[in-house]
Amino acid sequence: MKETPLNERDIRAQVHRLKSLPRSEEQPWDVLREELIRTLWSHSENMEHATAIVTAVIDSARGETKFCPTPGELAAFAGGIAAAKQPEFSTGHTRCERCGDTGFVSIKRKVRASPAMPEREYEYSAVCSCRKPTEGAA
Ligand SMILES: [Zn+2]
Numbered sequence: 001m002k003e004t005p006l007n008e009r010d011i012r013a014q015v016h017r018l019k020s021l022p023r024s025e026e027q028p029w030d031v032l033r034e035e036l037i038r039t040l041w042s043h044s045e046n047m048e049h050a051t052a053i054v055t056a057v058i059d060s061a062r063g064e065t066k067f068c069p070t071p072g073e074l075a076a077f078a079g080g081i082a083a084a085k086q087p088e089f090s091t092g093h094t095r096c097e098r099c100g101d102t103g104f105v106s107i108k109r110k111v112r113a114s115p116a117m118p119e120r121e122y123e124y125s126a127v128c129s130c131r132k133p134t135e136g137a138a
Contacts, residue, residue: 004047011041014054021061021068032068039071043078053078099128 004010015036019029044050057069057077069077099105105128110119 010047014050023068035071039074045083049083053081096130103131
């Protein structure tokens, strides 16, 4: 899914959709609008997210809350609207820190072949714990 980066023109257009909602007389639209623009901007990850937030506000305004949100209410709304995420490429397990997802780790071990010989360090390959079969797995 292509995401549209935030831009001021589109944010203003989204906030303008809220203008149709009733609001208290003490809050002139010109003042409130700038606060809502700032709030929407700082709480949106991209334009799709910003649009979803404003749509949710308008949809809910058909019910009990018929008023234009304050910046605080808009921020609370934004927190409840998840931004659409890009599909993740990972297959579900997080990248392993031990093996870097290769499935193998190298283990160094000092081995003395015979009591008369000096210790030598050998390197072994081992299956990483992240690839070892778990309980119940075939
Ligand atoms: Zn691993």
